[in-house]
Amino acid sequence: METCIQTNETYLVSDLCVVTVDTDQNVENVNDENKKYFACDICGQKFLQKGLLKEHLHSHKKVKTYSCDVCGKEFSKQGNLDRHYRVHTSEKLYSCDVCHKDFSHKRYLNEHYRIHTNEKPFSCHVCNKEFYRKTSLNVHIRIHANEKPFSCEVCHKEFSQKTSLNVHIRMHTSEKPYSCDVCGKLFSQEGNLARHYRVHTGEKPYSCDVCGKRFSQEGNLARHYRVHTAICHDGRDEGWTGRDEGCTSRMEQKMEVGQEEMRSGQEEMRSGQERLEKEMRSGQEEIKSQIQAHIESQVKEIKIHVDGCIGKIEEEVQCVKQKIEEVESEVQRKIEGVEEKVQEKIGNLERGINELEERPNYFPASQEFMSSRPTVKPLTFDGQTSWAVFKTQFDVVSSTNGWTDFVKASQLIASLRGSAAEVLQGIPSDKLTDLTAIEKALESRFGDSHLSQFYRTELKTRRQKPGESLQELAADVERLMSLA
Numbered sequence: 001m002e003t004c005i006q007t008n009e010t011y012l013v014s015d016l017c018v019v020t021v022d023t024d025q026n027v028e029n030v031n032d033e034n035k036k037y038f039a040c041d042i043c044g045q046k047f048l049q050k051g052l053l054k055e056h057l058h059s060h061k062k063v064k065t066y067s068c069d070v071c072g073k074e075f076s077k078q079g080n081l082d083r084h085y086r087v088h089t090s091e092k093l094y095s096c097d098v099c100h101k102d103f104s105h106k107r108y109l110n111e112h113y114r115i116h117t118n119e120k121p122f123s124c125h126v127c128n129k130e131f132y133r134k135t136s137l138n139v140h141i142r143i144h145a146n147e148k149p150f151s152c153e154v155c156h157k158e159f160s161q162k163t164s165l166n167v168h169i170r171m172h173t174s175e176k177p178y179s180c181d182v183c184g185k186l187f188s189q190e191g192n193l194a195r196h197y198r199v200h201t202g203e204k205p206y207s208c209d210v211c212g213k214r215f216s217q218e219g220n221l222a223r224h225y226r227v228h229t230a231i232c233h234d235g236r237d238e239g240w241t242g243r244d245e246g247c248t249s250r251m252e253q254k255m256e257v258g259q260e261e262m263r264s265g266q267e268e269m270r271s272g273q274e275r276l277e278k279e280m281r282s283g284q285e286e287i288k289s290q291i292q293a294h295i296e297s298q299v300k301e302i303k304i305h306v307d308g309c310i311g312k313i314e315e316e317v318q319c320v321k322q323k324i325e326e327v328e329s330e331v332q333r334k335i336e337g338v339e340e341k342v343q344e345k346i347g348n349l350e351r352g353i354n355e356l357e358e359r360p361n362y363f364p365a366s367q368e369f370m371s372s373r374p375t376v377k378p379l380t381f382d383g384q385t386s387w388a389v390f391k392t393q394f395d396v397v398s399s400t401n402g403w404t405d406f407v408k409a410s411q412l413i414a415s416l417r418g419s420a421a422e423v424l425q426g427i428p429s430d431k432l433t434d435l436t437a438i439e440k441a442l443e444s445r446f447g448d449s450h451l452s453q454f455y456r457t458e459l460k461t462r463r464q465k466p467g468e469s470l471q472e473l474a475a476d477v478e479r480l481m482s483l484a
Contacts, residue, residue: 002018014051021198036051038053039053040053040056040060041058042057042060043060046248052429055077059076064076064345066078066080066081068081068084068085070085070088071088079408083104083105086105087104088465090104092104093108094108094109095109095440096109096113097115097193098116103289111132111133114132115132119132121134122134122136122137122386123137124137124140124144126144127144135150139160139161142160142161143160147160148160148457150162150164150165151165152165152168152169153170154169154172155172167188167189171188176187176188177193178190178193178194180193180196180197181301182197182200182202183200195216195217198216198217203215203216204216206218206220206221207221208221208224208225208228209257210225210228210255211228211255244275245452262275283404303410312373345429348429349429352429352432352433378396379394379415380415380416380417381394381415381416381417381442382416382417382418382419382420382447383418383419383420383445384418386445387443387446387447389437391442394411394412394415398411405435406433406435408435409432409433409434409438410433412435412438412439413438420442420445420446423441423442423445424438424441426441427441458478458480459481462476462477462480
């Protein structure tokens with residue numbers, strides 16, 4: 001690499017070959033000695049701008065003036081804080097042009113590109129093992145130094161990586177923070193979840209470079225390789241994996257035979273699949289027709305049932321209407337009968353009144369008839385006064401006027417008012433001219449035996465009225481006592 005990448009690059013990917021193109025003045029060319037650099041006095045890192053150097057110096061001073069308002073983590077630069085926020089928002093702005101994987105930081109994208117180019121710029125000075133990332137190299141160096149700075153507070157087991165400690169702690173807490181979105185199965189490690197997803201997606205990223213067979217797990221591929229290595233043993237030691245020309249030819253022959261069998265099997269599978277698809281289509285059509293016929297029959301049955309229900313309802317409605325008409329006619333007949341009876345009674349009363357009014361004209365103007373005409377004005381009785389007093393007064397008036405029993409009955413009926421007149425409704429029409437029957441009805445309703453209890457109650461509840469004098473109260477009390 002001729003360029004040392006610090007901040008911004010654009011990667012143009014073609015056939016898994018990455019070409020680094022300078023797009024920013026922050027990328028420095030190590031071999032270009034004509035440029036002026038600003039070097040850090042502490043770590044020697046060079047910058048093309050003085051402002052970038054000043055920002056860099058904050059990392060040595062450990063001045064962290066910017067803090068995350070979500071988790072409280074502090075940063076020395078505003079840009080670092082902005083990039084950190086993407087951890088909480090899950091925002092991924094950078095995408096790989098090869099596999100389209102997304103990343104939240106461009107540095108992660110740059111490191112990811114090395115997987116496609118197989119570039120491993122960081123190597124161990126002890127065993128020369130190469131790594132994509134510098135952080136991975138730093139962790140690896142701890143293996144040689146036997147450095148394990150992270151220990152479990154429960155069992156005190158030590159680890160060289162903080163991530164390994166976090167995974168180990170989940171053994172004590174039984175925590176499984178990673179869950180499958182498809183089946184809901186839980187896992188304690190994200191790598192195990194990623195391998196589990198291949199069960200649902202059918203992805204097989206590991207392929208055999210001998211026969212091309214693919215596998216979803218790397219361990220399955222390793223076990224598969226033993227099939228090819230076993231072909232070349234030829235009686236040698238069990239662990240021998242070398243190959244000679246005969247071994248290679250035999251392997252190629254077996255591979256060709258296996259590939260031919262695979263092709264024939266694939267053809268059979270395709271034909272079987274086509275046949276199965278045809279049968280499925282025909283079965284689907286048959287099921288569809290059966291369902292359609294069943295639905296139509298059900299609809300017809302429902303329609304017949306509904307029509308029957310509607311017919312029954314209409315019959316019941318007609319029956320109800322007929323009963324209503326019968327009741328209306330019966331009510332009308334009863335009303336007409338009552339009206340006839342009422343009209344008959346009214347006619348009888350009118351005839352009786354007319355007879356009373358016209359009867360004197362049928363008699364000759366004799367001295368007896370002339371004496372029957374009233375000379376004293378008749379009294380009125382409404383049931384509020386004493387019936388005995390009224391009857392005494394009525395007898396005096398009828399005696400003075402010389403009334404006969406028939407005239408007395410007529411005058412008594414004419415003198416009734418209010419509740420007293422209501423007594424006439426209980427007397428038959430043919431008894432309205434009977435003086436004795438009328439007097440008995442009035443006596444039973446307004447006689448002294450009936451009023452005595454009324455006067456006693458009024459005497460008990462009698463109180464002085466507003467503006468009433470004591471003399472008036474005493475006189476009324478004496479009256480009630482005499483009546484009671």
